[in-house]
Amino acid sequence: MLTAPHSPVRSLGHGSAISRHRCPSSLHPRPFPGVLRVGPTGTRRPASSRPGRRTVLAGGLASSLLLAACGPSASQAETSNAVSFTFWGPAFYQDFTAQMVEAFTAQAPEAEVSLQPSEWDGYWDKLATQVAGGTPPDVINMDGKYIAEYGGRGVLADLESLPDLDLSGLDPADLDAGRVDGVLTGVSTGSNAWVVVGNPAVFEQAGVDLPDDTTWTWEDFHALARSISESGVATGTTGGASYADLTIYLRQKGEDLWGPDGMGCTPESLAEWYQLYLDLQESGATLGPDAAVEDSAVALEQQAFSTGRSAMSWTWTNQLQSVRDAVGSQDVVMLRPPSLAGAAAENGLFKKASMFWSVAARSENQALAAQLVNFLVNAPEAQAIQLLNRGVPSNPEAIEAMGDKLTETDRDVVDFLTAITPELAEAPAVQPMGTADSQNTFTRLLTEVRFGTMSPMEAAEATIAEVDGMVQG
Structure with missing residues (x-):
């Protein structure tokens, strides 16, 4: 597992799960590459060894938009087994998210996932540009501030209509947090209070x-x-x-x-x-x-x-x-x-959903996009990598998969959220x-x-x- 120095960070007003002892001292220590493509290597590389044989880097927003302009989504121009995946966060988020995707492609070797990470400040401008151009990423990291913006405009798919996404292990309150006009447009990555x-x-x-x-x-x-x-x-x-x-x-x-x-x-x-x-x-x-x-x-x-x-x-x-x-x-x-x-x-x-995973309504590879989201939410291997960095999952099995990698503070947070759950009214x-x-x-x-x-x-x-x-x- 990749780790970062134990140093404090500024609290984020929007409630995101970018946090705690795994963060570097700055939330934005270095710019993200425009696209990081992860293929089925079957192994996890330490941060110092990236980029590797299957990693392709493109420079910044212009490169992302250039790729997006080539077809229905950035990755589909190259192969029907490709999905583009955008998310925000500091540098260590890029590292552990790449590890999660590598674990996914190890199980689905036909899949090729194009990662499009960004920092919070530039993320929404970039996403708006892609959506306006008709080239939204297949899998989208969504926030509570914006889920109605995108869900209400029909940008996000109804996740309950995707057969490759298993939602049975999630708390109903977590699911309700991602509904816009009754449609489940985002699945919670975990909760905070x-x-x-x-x-x-x-x-x-x-x-x-x-x-x-x-x-x-x-x-x-x-x-x-x-x-x-x-x-x-x-x-x-x-x-x-x-x-x-x-x-x-x-x-x-x-x-x-x-x-x-x-x-x-x-x-x-x-x-x-x-x-x-x-x-x-x-x-x-x-x-x-x-x-x-x-x-x-x-x-x-x-x-x-x-x-x-x-x-x-x-x-x-x-x-x-x-x-x-x-x-x-x-x-x-x-x-x-x-x-x-x-x-x-x-x-x-x-309990506030730290953030959401959504699938583009216009994605031409919704099945594979749903499989990726299903892995991110449900796979024990994914939870063991992500830990609580995107909130506390409502599925007890996901927390159990993290095992002794959780710190004393992690346990305190899990215990607190468990204790308050019976006291909570509707979201x-x-x-x-x-x-x-x-x-x-x-x-x-x-x-x-x-x-x-x-x-x-x-x-x-x-x-x-x-x-x-x-x-x-």
Whole structure:
């Protein structure tokens, strides 16, 4: 198995599973080649030996588009047994994904898979260009922000109509996360959850006990953070203010962040969420506005929680090892979010699909594409290579296949997600087309509230108007 240095990475706002101790210190240490073609070598090469006999490199986006322009998909111009496969991620993702594909082609020697990796920042522009040109890859790495964009336009196949894809081992909630208008357009690679993290050492120094996360309320959260700040040891809490904790808060009120035509919440509930962060700030339980903006802009290892200057923060479960590494302690704990009712089963927590595998509706080799996706999702060999880098699979057999390759932190994450599963209600609504940049709206208008230039209700009304205006029919 290929590994990477143990070093922290910046948390990704979109919740992707690029994470933890397997990441290099930078998410983008080197550019990806435009196309990496993997054939049935039957062996796994160490990273230092790539490219090898069966590996063909082409330079950048232009080469990918040139190949795409040659036929219905980039690889099919060369052979009917070829599929193109695009995904995003840093350099080590290229390495372990190539190993997974090599394991697939070892079992399917007639298959030739053309890998088209990219970094997150350029991935969506590249994919949009390919789709607009009528040359989408056969297998597409999809994200929750965009699945309605592509699924709603008919770009993605109905996965339940593909006989070569076995979905029987997946949790129904994971399957529902990939449905657009009732059609399964993406199969989850695994799940994460948005949680509070606490540093027991800072709690102890402040003379404050860790909370019971199955019963604490938002009032408890606020009082706890204020007590820590008043101790002079550290700030009580930092971070958060994500669409994820906004979704959690709204679900506690019986609402949802998204509806079919835009935001699914009332202005009053959204204003309460803005008010919550303003109250934390005004009581001293969290950082002031200038310091909060600065803290959100620096690398993970420089943030207040990582440097022991705050006791609590928020993160995705798959980022736990990165957080522990940044803090320098394996004792950092995950806590369920607070709730209005003081009950874990009513806290609105949800499992987010880290990312999805989709198949192009226009693929002329859907059978082979489905076989590849089936291998990525179900094959023990694939899971033993990928581990938890794309989230925690809902299939227990997939986790069992990872065996002793899982670290202590990996086990903590698996145990946490297993524990919360019985408490979860239905999955949140799918994000509508056109709203991929909505997090920037939430962040910007919350900043206005924090600096006192808008009231929570003014910000809420402006948020709904702006985000609803993004929606495309």
